[in-house]
Amino acid sequence: MLGIEEIGSYIPHGRISNYSRKEKFAITDQFIEEKIGVAEVSVKGKEEDTSDLCIKAYQNLRIKKDISADEIEVLIVVTQNPDYNIPHTSAILHGALEIPQKCACFDISLGCSGYVYALSIIQSFMNANGMKKGLLFTCDPYSKIIDPDDKNTSLLFGDGAAVTLISDNPAYTFGKFTFGTMGKDYKNLICQGNKLHMNGRAVFNFTAKVLPDDIQQVVKINNTSFDKIDKFVFHQGSKFIVDTLTKRVGLPSEKVIFNAKNFGNTVSSSIPIILETEIHDKSNKLILVSGFGVGLSWSSAVIKRV
Amino acid sequence: MLGIEEIGSYIPHGRISNYSRKEKFAITDQFIEEKIGVAEVSVKGKEEDTSDLCIKAYQNLRIKKDISADEIEVLIVVTQNPDYNIPHTSAILHGALEIPQKCACFDISLGCSGYVYALSIIQSFMNANGMKKGLLFTCDPYSKIIDPDDKNTSLLFGDGAAVTLISDNPAYTFGKFTFGTMGKDYKNLICQGNKLHMNGRAVFNFTAKVLPDDIQQVVKINNTSFDKIDKFVFHQGSKFIVDTLTKRVGLPSEKVIFNAKNFGNTVSSSIPIILETEIHDKSNKLILVSGFGVGLSWSSAVIKRV
Numbered sequence: 001m002l003g004i005e006e007i008g009s010y011i012p013h014g015r016i017s018n019y020s021r022k023e024k025f026a027i028t029d030q031f032i033e034e035k036i037g038v039a040e041v042s043v044k045g046k047e048e049d050t051s052d053l054c055i056k057a058y059q060n061l062r063i064k065k066d067i068s069a070d071e072i073e074v075l076i077v078v079t080q081n082p083d084y085n086i087p088h089t090s091a092i093l094h095g096a097l098e099i100p101q102k103c104a105c106f107d108i109s110l111g112c113s114g115y116v117y118a119l120s121i122i123q124s125f126m127n128a129n130g131m132k133k134g135l136l137f138t139c140d141p142y143s144k145i146i147d148p149d150d151k152n153t154s155l156l157f158g159d160g161a162a163v164t165l166i167s168d169n170p171a172y173t174f175g176k177f178t179f180g181t182m183g184k185d186y187k188n189l190i191c192q193g194n195k196l197h198m199n200g201r202a203v204f205n206f207t208a209k210v211l212p213d214d215i216q217q218v219v220k221i222n223n224t225s226f227d228k229i230d231k232f233v234f235h236q237g238s239k240f241i242v243d244t245l246t247k248r249v250g251l252p253s254e255k256v257i258f259n260a261k262n263f264g265n266t267v268s269s270s271i272p273i274i275l276e277t278e279i280h281d282k283s284n285k286l287i288l289v290s291g292f293g294v295g296l297s298w299s300s301a302v303i304k305r306v
Numbered sequence: 307m308l309g310i311e312e313i314g315s316y317i318p319h320g321r322i323s324n325y326s327r328k329e330k331f332a333i334t335d336q337f338i339e340e341k342i343g344v345a346e347v348s349v350k351g352k353e354e355d356t357s358d359l360c361i362k363a364y365q366n367l368r369i370k371k372d373i374s375a376d377e378i379e380v381l382i383v384v385t386q387n388p389d390y391n392i393p394h395t396s397a398i399l400h401g402a403l404e405i406p407q408k409c410a411c412f413d414i415s416l417g418c419s420g421y422v423y424a425l426s427i428i429q430s431f432m433n434a435n436g437m438k439k440g441l442l443f444t445c446d447p448y449s450k451i452i453d454p455d456d457k458n459t460s461l462l463f464g465d466g467a468a469v470t471l472i473s474d475n476p477a478y479t480f481g482k483f484t485f486g487t488m489g490k491d492y493k494n495l496i497c498q499g500n501k502l503h504m505n506g507r508a509v510f511n512f513t514a515k516v517l518p519d520d521i522q523q524v525v526k527i528n529n530t531s532f533d534k535i536d537k538f539v540f541h542q543g544s545k546f547i548v549d550t551l552t553k554r555v556g557l558p559s560e561k562v563i564f565n566a567k568n569f570g571n572t573v574s575s576s577i578p579i580i581l582e583t584e585i586h587d588k589s590n591k592l593i594l595v596s597g598f599g600v601g602l603s604w605s606s607a608v609i610k611r612v
Contacts, residue, residue, distance in 0.1 A: 094489030104485035109413035128430035179410035183400030
């Protein structure tokens, strides 16, 4: 059975403090600590591109796991900030990591829901094609498109990358997934003229309205119950949205993780970074993951420690 | 069993004649007719974007097939020229086609190999998630990024879109797929500074070298033989590459289709346009499809008329 064997991640060392921008944006400590929950955002080096961050995540994965490039049969990158629009970033990584020719490579264009979607896409693609080892990269360095004077985005998003090794020797396997889209509202989170624009209130309202039902639904279709789920890993949109989901779904706060304080919202990498760094304790047997954002789009799943 | 139920396509009415550019590019009739095989390229209207071409392909599909938007459970767009980088074009289409919330939408970034890849991706994703109706769009209007003074690209690529209805009531089902990537050579077909650059000779050499083996391979893993295959549908890179593959694989020319004369190389739409328009005859029971290009990347499959 295929599932997640191991995860590696990379968060660039560069930081911009939100406390240093209190005056510029007329914000308070309370806003930083309770509303967005992000003290500083991570920023990649100017010379680093999306594929470079992915390579560093892969190097970190290889410290934990001896992987031979020869074994990789599929390589997927989830991004909406590729190195180039043509070719796909997965092809660039294929060359850089010296993976053999017989490897399927493609990119998936999705934002904050991308990791959960991609878990289902890579698992089903590998199953259908008899593949046993695949790499799923997530990397969406929004610093490429953020206007430093835009309060709605520049205090929130941080750069980062993650790579998930999917294999037939899994630490986690997947249950059933939910997927959804509200395409009519796509303009609430859009990149135009190489600048990201976000209607933060509209994206918040969408999440607070749609996701509680979706989370109920994914618990139901997996024939489980909230008390049996050990951890809830929501996309780290902001502290306020994670807290709001916790309250609206009625979850005990100790089961919900928020870890974006020191780097920010890393888009599709937020969930794998938590899975890698915050859920060491093997008593976490059943985990609910839920991503939401750009599209507007969402996806949830229940994953199970083997 | 899931497969292709029906295909719709749209080729914009605008044309640029290659005969009118003979002097500018110092080319002959022979070059136009035997080498590239493209007399004129299709060009979308300036006001039309990628999603607009997709909507027109969908309208053409609906002339042939009564589809209710309520039934669509997944919508995928294969493109490397989306309306915006954020959000994915599939979300924009989701809104425009008034598809219900409970629909998975994502884009796949691949070029000329994209349709064959995406047949496997959508089929496996639908199977894994118990879905019965999905839409697979391909649309990569290169006129957005072509330099009209670049002989290597402007004589060759045409705009177009296709939409393939995947369902449990198929006209064609799929056999096994092959996939491959030569990521080290990605620079031979790249978009930089919003301009497409192609090393035509390198891309030709890659195809002529790698694809004959891949085509042998896909015939073998599908436990069939060349004489049992009724039609060979290669990506329409150019007349010369289709002719070269025909010769190198040793195929009878009447089994190989070239139909790009009046619109050009429509990237990931070239194969579905042929499946829709050139293979009416139901005596075509077994069809080999093979896409190759950007990445460098390739994928082949054998599909079977039900």
